[in-house]
Every structure is written in structure tokens, then in C-alpha cells.
Amino acid sequence: DITHVRRLERVRQDFVANVSHELKTPLAAIKATVETLLDGAIDDPEHNVKFLGRVHENAERLHFLVQDLLTLSRIESGEERLATGPLLIAPVIESCVSRQEHRALAKQLRLVQIAPAEPLAALADEEALSQILDNLVDNAIKYTPAEGEITLRWYADGSWVVLQVADTGVGIPEKDLGRVFERFYRVDKARSRELGGTGLGLSIVKHLVQALGGSIQATSQLGVGSTFTVKLPLAEASLPVEV
Ligand SMILES: Nc1ncnc2c1ncn2[C@@H]1O[C@H](COP(=O)(O)OP(=O)(O)O)[C@@H](O)[C@H]1O
Ligand SMILES: [Mg+2]
Missing domain, CATH: 3.30.565.10 (Histidine kinase-like ATPase, C-terminal domain)
Incomplete structure (x- = not known):
């Protein structure tokens, strides 16, 4: 019925909003850190490696997030072949x-x-x-x-x-x-x-x-x-x- 359909749509919207938010945080960190490097921090031997480490850490986060999202969507769509x-x-x-x-x-x-x-x-x-x-x-x-x-x-x-x-x-x-x-x-x-x-x-x-x-x-x-x-x-x- 209608309320059920509405609820599902709401769940879907929430999910998209959540995913976007989860992607946004590490992306913003990567963007800001790379900008700092380009602005000159790359020539600062005391900090440049630390900044690159931060980029790497956030790229890792994105990687795990996308991996988990793909796993979830594969299972939810029933595509996951289980050899039971x-x-x-x-x-x-x-x-x-x-x-x-x-x-x-x-x-x-x-x-x-x-x-x-x-x-x-x-x-x-x-x-x-x-x-x-x-x-x-x-x-x-x-x-x-x-x-x-x-x-x-x-x-x-x-x-x-x-x-x-x-x-x-x-x-x-x-x-x-x-x-x-x-x-x-x-x-x-x-x-x-x-x-x-x-x-x-x-x-x-x-x-x-x-x-x-x-x-x-x-x-x-x-x-x-x-x-x-x-x-x-x-x-x-x-x-x-x-x-
Ligand atoms: N063994 C545990 N002890 C305490 N809290 C737990 C445990 N397992 C899960 N949780 C809680 O449940 C949440 C959801 O777990 P999960 O879906 O594995 O997400 P994640 O581990 O990425 O935060 C965790 O963030 C944590 O708050
Ligand atoms: Mg966990």
C-alpha cells in the first residue's frame, strides 16, 4: 500500500543522503590537504610527508566504504552467488x-x-x-x-x-x-x-x-x-x- 511505498522511498532517500555524507568527509579532507601541498607545503620537509599520510588515510577510507557499499548492493540485489x-x-x-x-x-x-x-x-x-x-x-x-x-x-x-x-x-x-x-x-x-x-x-x-x-x-x-x-x-x- 501507499504508506509502505512511502516508507521505502524514505529509506532510500536516507540511504543516499548517508552515502553522500560519508563520501563527502574524506573527499573534503583529501581536497584540502592536496591544496595545502600545492600551496607550498610540498617544499616543507617537516610536514609534507604527514600531509601525504593524511591523503592516503582518507583515500583508504573511501576505498573501504566503496567496497562495503558494493558488497551490500550485491547481497541485497540477490546477485551474490552462494554455494551453500x-x-x-x-x-x-x-x-x-x-x-x-x-x-x-x-x-x-x-x-x-x-x-x-x-x-x-x-x-x-x-x-x-x-x-x-x-x-x-x-x-x-x-x-x-x-x-x-x-x-x-x-x-x-x-x-x-x-x-x-x-x-x-x-x-x-x-x-x-x-x-x-x-x-x-x-x-x-x-x-x-x-x-x-x-x-x-x-x-x-x-x-x-x-x-x-x-x-x-x-x-x-x-x-x-x-x-x-x-x-x-x-x-x-x-x-x-x-x-
Ligand atoms: N563488539 C562490539 N562492541 C561494542 N560495540 C560494537 C561491537 N560491534 C559493533 N558495535 C557497534 O555497532 C556499530 C556498527 O558496527 P559495524 O556495522 O560493524 O560498523 P563499524 O565497525 O564500521 O563502526 C559500531 O560502530 C559500534 O558502535
Ligand atoms: Mg565493523
């Missing part, structure tokens, strides 16, 4: 951990795995699950102060595989908890930007989880930590034989 089949969880967790380990170590964060006694498989796409885990662990690392702990736990529950990423980080206020999966929603915009975030990670995660027929939910306690729980369909039999 029985997928052993442990190796996917293992490779996620090896990708993120150095960043956790740099912050003296412990990465703990709690695996089930028996190997467990979900009906999922490996690349999608990797992307889900990478985003959740990336957030856990970013939003947990040094010397904290990040726990990756997975187990079977009825016909579901439950995957949890828990941290001992800053936590999310109750009022924001329901909104963190929205595009560009951040509890603390300045902080997210400073940490290199685009505000799109969790909406990408949510779309991927739903495309796999699963669900995601977050719980948190301010100053204590957050837990993201993903449920995916359990692959009952037909585990891949070759390992």
Missing part, C-alpha cells in the same frame, strides 16, 4: 583466527576458541561465513580495550549451529542494541571512523546470515562486553568425506 552446502565449522574459524591473530596480539587480546566435542557442520557458504566471522571478530577487536578477551564458541542446538563471538569490550548501550544492524548506524560515529569503520559491517553480516537462512542477535552489557550470536541451519548428514 555442508560446511565444517572448525576450519573456517581457524582461518578467520589466523587472519585476525596479529591484530589481536598487537592489542594484547586473547583469542579463545571453544569447540564442540564432535566436528560440526552447517549448511552454509564458506566465503559468506568467513565474511560474517571476519566482521564480527574485527568489531570485537576494535571495541575491546587492550588485554581483553575474545571468545569464539560454536555448538549444535537442535537443528541449528550456534556460533558466538563474545568480547570483554566497551559494550553497547541498551537503546542502541536493536539498531546496530542498520546501515551506517554507529553508537559513536567519531570513534568508529577513527578506528577505520564504515558503519556497514553489521548490516552486511545480517544480510549474509539471512541469505543463509539463519538469524543473528546481539546482547551486551555496557563496560562488560558484547556477544553476537549467529544461528545457521545444521547439516545433519552428508559431511564432506575428504578433509
Whole structure:
């Protein structure tokens, strides 16, 4: 009906406004910095490298933003081809951990795995699950102060595989908890930007989880930590034989 159509149009307009704003900030920084260099700062050996560093940093931000936007639009349009089949969880967790380990170590964060006694498989796409885990662990690392702990736990529950990423980080206020999966929603915009975030990670995660027929939910306690729980369909039999 009409109100539904109007609401969708409103959501679309908000999205375009948000994207424009997110693009504008780093672009303005690049433009101003390059102008300063052209105005003579390029010959100032004390500052020219610092200015170039600022250009690079903002170009990186634009790069990640466009990359996340493309990922989101691919998933939303249903173009993303998912090769869904029985997928052993442990190796996917293992490779996620090896990708993120150095960043956790740099912050003296412990990465703990709690695996089930028996190997467990979900009906999922490996690349999608990797992307889900990478985003959740990336957030856990970013939003947990040094010397904290990040726990990756997975187990079977009825016909579901439950995957949890828990941290001992800053936590999310109750009022924001329901909104963190929205595009560009951040509890603390300045902080997210400073940490290199685009505000799109969790909406990408949510779309991927739903495309796999699963669900995601977050719980948190301010100053204590957050837990993201993903449920995916359990692959009952037909585990891949070759390992
Ligand atoms: N593990 C976490 N601990 C605390 N806050 C979190 C955590 N994960 C996500 N958030 C909050 O949710 C927001 C949205 O997350 P996300 O979509 O991944 O964006 P980004 O990480 O780029 O800021 C973050 O800006 C942050 O405020
Ligand atoms: Mg993120």
C-alpha cells in the first residue's frame, strides 16, 4: 500500500543522503590537504610527508566504504552467488583466527576458541561465513580495550549451529542494541571512523546470515562486553568425506 511505498522511498532517500555524507568527509579532507601541498607545503620537509599520510588515510577510507557499499548492493540485489552446502565449522574459524591473530596480539587480546566435542557442520557458504566471522571478530577487536578477551564458541542446538563471538569490550548501550544492524548506524560515529569503520559491517553480516537462512542477535552489557550470536541451519548428514 501507499504508506509502505512511502516508507521505502524514505529509506532510500536516507540511504543516499548517508552515502553522500560519508563520501563527502574524506573527499573534503583529501581536497584540502592536496591544496595545502600545492600551496607550498610540498617544499616543507617537516610536514609534507604527514600531509601525504593524511591523503592516503582518507583515500583508504573511501576505498573501504566503496567496497562495503558494493558488497551490500550485491547481497541485497540477490546477485551474490552462494554455494551453500555442508560446511565444517572448525576450519573456517581457524582461518578467520589466523587472519585476525596479529591484530589481536598487537592489542594484547586473547583469542579463545571453544569447540564442540564432535566436528560440526552447517549448511552454509564458506566465503559468506568467513565474511560474517571476519566482521564480527574485527568489531570485537576494535571495541575491546587492550588485554581483553575474545571468545569464539560454536555448538549444535537442535537443528541449528550456534556460533558466538563474545568480547570483554566497551559494550553497547541498551537503546542502541536493536539498531546496530542498520546501515551506517554507529553508537559513536567519531570513534568508529577513527578506528577505520564504515558503519556497514553489521548490516552486511545480517544480510549474509539471512541469505543463509539463519538469524543473528546481539546482547551486551555496557563496560562488560558484547556477544553476537549467529544461528545457521545444521547439516545433519552428508559431511564432506575428504578433509
Ligand atoms: N563488539 C562490539 N562492541 C561494542 N560495540 C560494537 C561491537 N560491534 C559493533 N558495535 C557497534 O555497532 C556499530 C556498527 O558496527 P559495524 O556495522 O560493524 O560498523 P563499524 O565497525 O564500521 O563502526 C559500531 O560502530 C559500534 O558502535
Ligand atoms: Mg565493523
